[in-house]
Amino acid sequence: MERLDLNTDWRVHEAPLSWKTEDLDRVLALQDGWMNCSIPCDVQMPLLENKIIRDPVLADYSKENTWIDQRSWWFVRTFNGGDLDSDAGIVELTIESIDTS
Numbered sequence: 001m002e003r004l005d006l007n008t009d010w011r012v013h014e015a016p017l018s019w020k021t022e023d024l025d026r027v028l029a030l031q032d033g034w035m036n037c038s039i040p041c042d043v044q045m046p047l048l049e050n051k052i053i054r055d056p057v058l059a060d061y062s063k064e065n066t067w068i069d070q071r072s073w074w075f076v077r078t079f080n081g082g083d084l085d086s087d088a089g090i091v092e093l094t095i096e097s098i099d100t101s
Contacts, residue, residue, distance in 0.1 A: 004084065006077060008038045012046050014071040027074045043073045 011034045015027055035046040044065070047053045056062035084091055 004079065006079060007040070009079075010037050010039055010075055010077045011035065012037050012043060012073055012075050014073055017070055017072050019072050024074075028076065037075075039075070043068060 013027060013030055013034050015023070015030075019026065035050050037046040037049075044053065044056065047065075047068070048055060053065050053068070054061040056065050081091070
């Protein structure tokens with residue numbers, strides 16, 4: 001069985017909390033504000049790496065970050081399925097865990 005690692009080359013973007021699955025085209029149309037990341041991670045990691053937030057573990061910085069829960073966060077990754085075995089008959093995408101509400 002061939003395995004394609006999809007943990008790298010992700011992008012994440014924030015949007016209004018009211019945006020749902022049917023708003024995916026709106027998210028993908030956003031030109032600015034995308035942050036690169038690898039998974040697994042929570043949204044705070046790219047925010048820290050891009051110096052958008054201060055480390056919530058230090059001092060009382062966690063109080064500054066309450067706005068994060070008031071936004072929706074969209075993780076996007078594109079990959080070439082042409083690298084998969086076309087004779088396999090079945091292609092399985094396994095997401096081992098996801099933390100979402």
